Every structure is written in structure tokens, then in C-alpha cells.
Amino acid sequence: MGKIALKHVTKSFGATEVIPPLDLDIEDGEFVVFVGPSGCGKSTLLRLIAGLEDVTSGMIEIDGNDATKVPPSKRGLAMVFQSYALYPHMSVRKNIAFPLRMAKVDEAERNRKVEAAADILNLTDYLERRPGQLSGGQRQRVAIGRAIVREPEAFLFDEPLSNLDAALRVNMRLEISELHQSLKTTMIYVTHDQVEAMTMADKIVVLNAGRIAQVGSPLELYRSPQNIFVAGFIGSPK
Ligand code: ADP
Numbered sequence: 001m002g003k004i005a006l007k008h009v010t011k012s013f014g015a016t017e018v019i020p021p022l023d024l025d026i027e028d029g030e031f032v033v034f035v036g037p038s039g040c041g042k043s044t045l046l047r048l049i050a051g052l053e054d055v056t057s058g059m060i061e062i063d064g065n066d067a068t069k070v071p072p073s074k075r076g077l078a079m080v081f082q083s084y085a086l087y088p089h090m091s092v093r094k095n096i097a098f099p100l101r102m103a104k105v106d107e108a109e110r111n112r113k114v115e116a117a118a119d120i121l122n123l124t125d126y127l128e129r130r131p132g133q134l135s136g137g138q139r140q141r142v143a144i145g146r147a148i149v150r151e152p153e154a155f156l157f158d159e160p161l162s163n164l165d166a167a168l169r170v171n172m173r174l175e176i177s178e179l180h181q182s183l184k185t186t187m188i189y190v191t192h193d194q195v196e197a198m199t200m201a202d203k204i205v206v207l208n209a210g211r212i213a214q215v216g217s218p219l220e221l222y223r224s225p226q227n228i229f230v231a232g233f234i235g236s237p238k
């Protein structure tokens with residue numbers, strides 16, 4: 001469950017090739033971070049995996065099946081955005097339950113799943129509030145709760161903490177790492193922040209202009225950066 005393989009995936013917008021042919025394996029249960037400077041193609045790559053963009057060529061396999069023609073809602077993935085995308089007029093409970101309502105899950109089951117997610121995320125006391133009555137960190141937890149109730153094959157995070165202040169970012173980093181340890185679900189996490197990458201990842205994918213500059217564990221990248229770009233970006237001594 002949850003293995004994702006990119007095979008010679010490319011993406012062009014018009015005549016501009018943003019992702020040249022790219023191969024990458026993401027193992028079941030791995031916490032993979034895509035890191036690189038702004039504009040290097042991190043979000044595009046994540047959106048291709050999610051199905052929010054179509055590949056120009058190549059194949060994306062999820063659990064050994066070609067997912068390229070599978071619509072986003074059927075890929076079994078849950079995306080968490082930096083903008084939260086919560087419904088302001090709905091309670092926290094209804095926001096978290098929303099994907100379950102769409103899937104016609106009955107109310108008792110919805111409540112059970114929402115309450116289990118709220119328990120993990122320390123939101124139990126906030127279920128009847130509206131998003132406007134929450135802090136930034138709590139709103140981000142609601143967005144994560146909405147992903148958890150779908151029980152996805154993998155979570156996809158696109159710079160989920162960039163709207164939060166520095167202290168809260170450190171907290172949320174730990175919370176997301178703990179969530180990964182308890183759920184053991186594959187997570188793909190996009191950030192331009194080297195510290196986030198180094199502290200959270202099992203495997204880091206460093207991107208430079210749509211190409212993979214290096215793939216490795218934080219320690220491997222730190223100890224043996226393969227090129228000057230990785231050395232400079234990760235801040236390791238080369
Ligand atoms: P990152 O998330 O790493 O900042 P993106 O994946 O958003 O980078 O963008 C990679 C490149 O693709 C950028 O040059 C960006 O301008 C371009 N790009 C992204 N989305 C589109 C689009 N819908 N149409 C045209 N160009 C795009």
C-alpha cells in the first residue's frame with residue numbers, strides 16, 4: 001500500500017518544460033521531502049502526483065497501477081495546502097467531516113472518525129467552533145484532520161507551515177512528524193525550508209530547475225552532497 005513510482009515523468013506548460021524526464025520511487029510509509037528554491041517545480045511535481053495537473057509524458061504508478069488516467073478523487077491521496085481552504089461558515093466538525101459527507105458516509109460513522117482525528121490533533125474542545133475563532137496552528141490542524149478522516153494512501157503537503165510564525169512552525173513540524181510516526185502513512189512534504197527538510201525527512205529530494213539534484217537521507221546529503229548546488233542549498237561543508 002502507498003508505494004508511488006514516477007517513471008520518466010515530464011511536464012510542460014506550453015513550450016516551457018518545467019519538469020524534464022524524472023524518475024523517483026517513494027516507498028510505502030516513507031516521509032519524503034521535496035526541497036528546493038522557489039520556482040524549481042516542487043508544487044508542480046506534487047500536483048502531478050495528486051492528479052491536479054496531467055503529466056505531459058511518462059507514468060505515475062500508485063500501488064503498482066498506472067494512476068495517470070485516474071482522477072484526483074480516486075487516487076487515494078489527501079492534499080494539505082498552506083492556505084488551509086477551510087469553509088468559514090461551517091464548524092470545525094463539519095469542515096473535518098466534509099470529505100466523508102461527499103463520500104456519503106453516514107452521520108454516526110462521520111462523527112466517530114472526526115472525533116478520532118480531533119483526538120490525535122488536540123481539537124476535541126474546538127469541534128463546534130468556526131475556523132475564524134481558531135488560531136493559525138489550529139486551522140492548519142483542521143486542514144490536516146480533513147485529510148486524516150479520508151484514510152489516504154499518502155498525505156501530500158504543499159508548504160503547509162509557511163503562513164505560521166516561527167515558533168508555531170517548530171511546533172507543527174513536531175506534530176506532523178509525530179502524526180507520521182503514529183499513522184505510518186506515506187507523506188510527501190514540499191518546502192523551500194532546508195531546516196524543515198533536514199529535521200522531518202526520511203528521504204530528501206533536492207530539486208533544481210525541475211531536475212533531481214540529489215536524493216538521500218538528511219545525513220547522506222549533509223555528509224556527501226553530490227554537487228555544489230546541494231552543498232550550497234543544504235548548507236553542508238563541501
Ligand atoms: P515551486 O513550487 O517549486 O515554487 P512551481 O511548481 O510552482 O514551483 O513552478 C515551477 C515552474 O513552473 C515555475 O517557473 C512556474 O512559473 C511554472 N508554472 C507553474 N504552474 C504553471 C502554470 N499553470 N502555467 C504556466 N507555468 C506554470
Ligand code: MG
Pocket residue numbers: 042043044
Ligand atoms: Mg510551490
